[in-house]
Structures are given as structure tokens and as C-alpha cells.
Amino acid sequence: xxxxxxxxxxxxxxxxxxxxxxxxxxxxxxxxxxxxxxxxxxxxxxxxxxxxxxxxxxxxxxxxxxxxxxxxxxxxxxxxxxxxxxxxxxxxxxxxxxxxxxxxxxxxxxxxxxxxxxxxxxxxxxxxxxxxxxxxxxxxxxxxxxxxxxxxxxxxxxxxxxxxxxxxxxxxxxxxxxxxxxxxxxxxxxxxxxxxxxxxxxxxxxxxxxxxxxxxxxxxxxxxxxxxxxxxxxxxxxxxxxxxxxxxxxxxxxxxxxxxxxxxxxxxxxxxxxxxxxxxxxxxxxxxxxxxxxxxxxxxxxxxxxxxxxxxxxxxxxxxxxxxxxxxxxxxxx
Numbered sequence: 001x002x003x004x005x006x007x008x009x010x011x012x013x014x015x016x017x018x019x020x021x022x023x024x025x026x027x028x029x030x031x032x033x034x035x036x037x038x039x040x041x042x043x044x045x046x047x048x049x050x051x052x053x054x055x056x057x058x059x060x061x062x063x064x065x066x067x068x069x070x071x072x073x074x075x076x077x078x079x080x081x082x083x084x085x086x087x088x089x090x091x092x093x094x095x096x097x098x099x100x101x102x103x104x105x106x107x108x109x110x111x112x113x114x115x116x117x118x119x120x121x122x123x124x125x126x127x128x129x130x131x132x133x134x135x136x137x138x139x140x141x142x143x144x145x146x147x148x149x150x151x152x153x154x155x156x157x158x159x160x161x162x163x164x165x166x167x168x169x170x171x172x173x174x175x176x177x178x179x180x181x182x183x184x185x186x187x188x189x190x191x192x193x194x195x196x197x198x199x200x201x202x203x204x205x206x207x208x209x210x211x212x213x214x215x216x217x218x219x220x221x222x223x224x225x226x227x228x229x230x231x232x233x234x235x236x237x238x239x240x241x242x243x244x245x246x247x248x249x250x251x252x253x254x255x256x257x258x259x260x261x262x263x264x265x266x267x268x269x270x271x272x273x274x275x276x277x278x279x280x281x282x283x284x285x286x287x288x289x290x291x292x293x294x295x296x297x298x299x300x301x302x303x304x305x306x307x308x309x310x311x312x313x314x315x316x317x318x319x320x321x322x323x324x325x326x327x328x329x330x331x332x333x334x
Contacts, residue, residue, distance in 0.1 A: 002033045002034040002035055002036065003033065003034055003073065004031045004032065004033055004034070004071075004073055005032055005033060005034045005072070005073050005179055005180060005212050006031070006032040006055075006070065006071070006072055006073070006098075006180055006212070006214075007030075007031050007032075007069075007070070007071040007073075007079075008028055008029060008030045008031070008051075008055060008068070008069075008070050009029050009068055009069045009070075009071065010027050010028075010029060010067060010068040010069070011025060011027070011028045011029070011051070011054065011055070011065075011067070011068030011069075011070065012025055012026060012027060012028075012065070012066045012067040012068055013025035013047075013050050013051070013054045013059065013063060013064070013065055013066065014063070014064045014066045015062050015063055015064070016062050016064075017062070017064065021064075021066075022283045022284050023066070023236060023283065024047050024050045024063075024236050024283055025047045025050050025051050025054060025236050026047075026235070026236040026237045027068075027237065028047075028051060028068070028233075028236075028237065028238055029238070029310070030231055030238065030241075032180065032212050032214055033212065034073075034179075034210075034212055035206070035210050035211075035212055036212050036213070036228045036229065037206065037212070037213040037215055037226060037227045037228050037229075038212075038213070038214050038215070038227060038228065038229050038230075038231065039215045039216075039217070039222075039223030039226070039227030039229065039230040039231065039244065040214060040215065040216045040217075040230075040231050040233060041216075041217060041218065041219075041220045041223055041230060041231070041232055041233070041259065042218065042232060042233035042234055042259075043218055043234070043276075043280050044218060044280070045280045045283075046233045046234050046235065046236065046280060047233055047235075047236040047237075048184070048216045048218075048233055049103055049184050049185075049216065050063065050236075051233075052100065052182050052184050052214065052216055055070050055082070055098075055182070056082075056094060056098060056100055056182065057082065057083070057085075057090060058094075058100070065083065068083075069081045069083055070082040070083055072093070072097065072098070072180075074097065074179070075179065092126070095122060095125075095126060095173075095176055095178065096126045096176045096178060097178055097179055097180065098178055098179070098180040098181075098182065099172075099173040099174070099176070099178045099180070099181050099182070100173065100181070100182040100183075100184065101169050101170055101173050101181065101182070101183045101184065101186045102169075102184055103184040103185040104185075108169055109157040109165055109168065109169065110157070111156065111157050111158060112156075113156075114153070114154050114155065114156055115143075115152065115153055115154070115155055115156075115157070115160075115168055116136075116139065116153040116154055118172065119139040119142070119143075119153075119168075119171070119172055119175060120135050120136065120139055122172055122175055122176065123135045123138055123139065123175060123176070126176055127176070136153075138175065139153065139175065140153060142171045142172075142174060142175045143167075143168070143171050145171065145174070145205060145208075146167040146168070146170055146171040146174075146201060146205070147167055147197075147201060148164055148167055148168065148171070152164070162194070163194040163197065163198065166186065166187070166194075166198060167198070167201070169186075170186070170198070170201075170202070170205075174205065174209065174211070177209055177211070178211060179211055179212060180211065180212050180213075180214065181211050181212070181213050181214075182213075182214045182216070183202075183213060183214070183215050183216065184216045185216060185217055185218070186198070186215075187199065187217075187222070195222070199222070199225075199226050202226075203226070215227055219263075220259045220260060220262075220263065221263045223244060224244050224245075224247075224248045225244075227244045228243065228244060229241065229242065229243050229244060229320075230242065230243075230244045230247050232247075232253060232255060232256045232259070234255050234280075234291060234292055235280070235281050235283070235286060235291030235292070236283065236291075237291065237310070237324065238310055238322075238324070239253045239255055239256070239292065239310070239323065239324045239325070240252055240253040240255075240256045240322065240323045240324070240325075241310075241321070241322045241323075242320070242321045242322075243320060243321075246321065248260065252313060252316075252321070252323040252325065252330050253292075253323050253324070253325050253330075254292065254296045254297065254298050254325070254327075255276070255292050255295075255296075258274075258275070258276035258295075259276070261273065261274050261275075262274070262275055262276070276295055277295055278294060278295040281294075287304070288304055288305060289302070289303050289304040289305045289306050289307060290303045290304070290306075290307060290308050290324075290325070290326065298327055300326075302326045303326050306326065308324040308325050308326050308331075309324060309332055310322050310323070310324040310332070311323075311324075311332025312332055313325075313329065313330045313331070313332060314329060314330075314331055314332065315329035315330065
């Protein structure tokens with residue numbers, strides 16, 4: 001793998017303070033490598049969006065980062081902890097080094113401002129040395145890269161289709177050529193044809209601009225095709241991490257197996273789809289031991305008393321795979 005561009009270490013996020021605090025992200029450790037697409041999948045409420053907003057320090061109150069570090073590795077410079085940045089440094093880091101396409105991106109554009117106004121504001125805030133004509137040229141170039149004609153610069157959001165608004169948001173995220181782009185459910189509101197067009201364009205842009213992507217979704221079938229690696233999140237923790245092809249063919253955690261069984265295969269024999277019984281855990285009262293054990297068909301006594309540690313499974317001896325499970329052969333190497 002290439003060198004890391006972002007390292008999330010022992011990261012924790014709480015909502016609230018004191019005894020009433022609800023821990024939404026629990027001891028998450030992830031590494032995003034340069035030029036890589038890292039997928040983050042899980043059911044709604046598993047902590048995916050909270051992790052993204054915590055990493056960029058965009059958590060709204062009462063969200064609190066209660067522990068951990070986020071180490072950014074800028075090209076040709078010394079790495080630093082994003083959690084220690086002052087306000088001015090943080091403003092420079094956001095969008096220029098790391099940008100985010102928010103969940104519900106089609107509705108993230110300001111409806112009373114033209115596309116040109118919103119794109120030029122981003123450029124003006126981070127590159128004030130550029131002349132107005134240079135800013136306009138940069139914005140038009142980026143719109144062209146995401147497949148939108150430059151003559152739509154003066155359109156209002158309501159004059160664009162859903163897919164075009166989505167492309168504008170992606171163009172705004174890339175206009176400063178950041179090293180990292182975090183995409184939080186960027187294709188959820190689109191039909192499957194438009195999803196494929198957007199994803200194909202993202203692949204082309206990544207190859208051209210060489211940025212890294214943290215792609216967050218509950219649709220594991222998208223990540224199997226699009227991501228280089230996939231991390232599965234449940235109950236605020238990472239429960240499995242592997243290359244996308246390996247996870248699809250040989251998932252190790254029962255939760256990952258359940259997610260994979262919930263969408264149909266495009267090839268091969270027909271099979272009956274089966275959902276995961278039960279509901280995601282209530283973060284205000286997490287079950288003891290493994291958070292998934294009340295829904296797991298393979299659970300045994302140890303699962304309800306001890307929290308499994310994420311690590312390399314003994315049966316695989318592959319440093320690029322990790323799982324948090326007590327089933328035989330999946331317990332991490334000591």
C-alpha cells in the first residue's frame with residue numbers, strides 16, 4: 001500500500017457530558033492511504049457520519065470529541081494532529097486539504113444563490129491571491145470536469161436536476177484539489193443509473209487528480225465495486241476491515257455476512273435474500289460484550305461478556321485483514 005495520508009487513532013465521540021453522555025464512536029482506528037478509496041459501511045445509527053464530522057471537527061453541539069487523534073500527512077511536509085489545530089489553521093485545513101460532500105448533498109446548496117456565487121466563495125476564501133477572472137476560470141474548469149456545462153454557472157439550484165446538483169457539490173469539494181475527500185452518502189437520493197454515472201465520474205476524477213476518498217454509505221454493494229478497502233462499523237466500533245474483493249468473497253464477521261446477504265448478486269444462481277434480525281443497539285444502553293451478539297446467529301457465552309478486540313485473525317495471518325469476533329479462527333493473533 002502507499003503511504004498513509006490520514007490516520008485515525010483510538011477516536012471517541014460523545015453526545016453530552018458527564019454520566020449522561022452517549023458514546024457514538026468508540027475507539028475507532030482507521031488508516032486512509034494516499035490515492036485510495038476506503039469504504040465505511042454499516043446500518044443507520046452505527047456512527048459513520050459522526051466519525052466523519054468528528055474527524056473534520058464539524059460536530060454540532062452536543063457532540064464532543066472525547067479522545068483520540070487524527071494525524072494528517074501533507075505531501076512533502078511533517079504530519080500533524082488535526083485535533084490540535086487552532087481555529088485559523090483549521091479553516092485553512094478544511095476544504096483545501098480535506099473536503100466533505102455532506103449527506104443530502106442535493107439539498108446542501110443555498111437555494112437563493114447562483115452556483116457561481118457558491119463556488120467562487122470557496123475559491124476566494126482559500127486562495128485570495130487569485131484574480132476574479134482566474135477564479136471564474138477555475139470554477140468553470142471544475143464544472144466541466146464533473147460533466148456540467150460552464151453556461152450553467154449562473155443557474156440557481158432549483159434550475160438543476162438532482163444529479164446535476166450532486167455533481168456541483170462534488171465539484172465544490174474538489175475545486176481546491178484537496179488531498180482527501182470525505183463523501184457521506186453522496187448517492188443515496190439518486191436512482192441507480194445516476195448513481196453509476198456519478199461513481200464512474202468519481203473514479204475518473206480520482207485517477208486524474210490523485211486524491212483519497214473516505215466513502216461512507218449503508219449500501220455495501222456500492223463499495224464492493226468502488227472501494228479499494230472496506231471497513232464495517234457497528235455500534236460505534238469497527239468490526240471488520242479488509243480489501244473489498246476479499247470481504248465480498250470471504251467476510252469474517254457475522255454482521256458483514258448479514259449485510260452481504262441483504263442485496264442480490266448480479267451473477268450466479270439465485271438465492272434467497274435474508275435480512276439481519278433485530279435492530280441496531282441503542283447507544284444509551286449498549287449490550288454487554290460484543291454489541292452484535294443479541295442479533296448474531298453464532299453467538300456463544302463469551303460473546304455476551306467480553307468485548308472483542310479488532311485485530312488480525314489467527315486463521316488468516318494477513319496483516320491487511322482485521323476482525324473483532326470471538327468465533328473460532330477469527331480471534332486476533334496475540
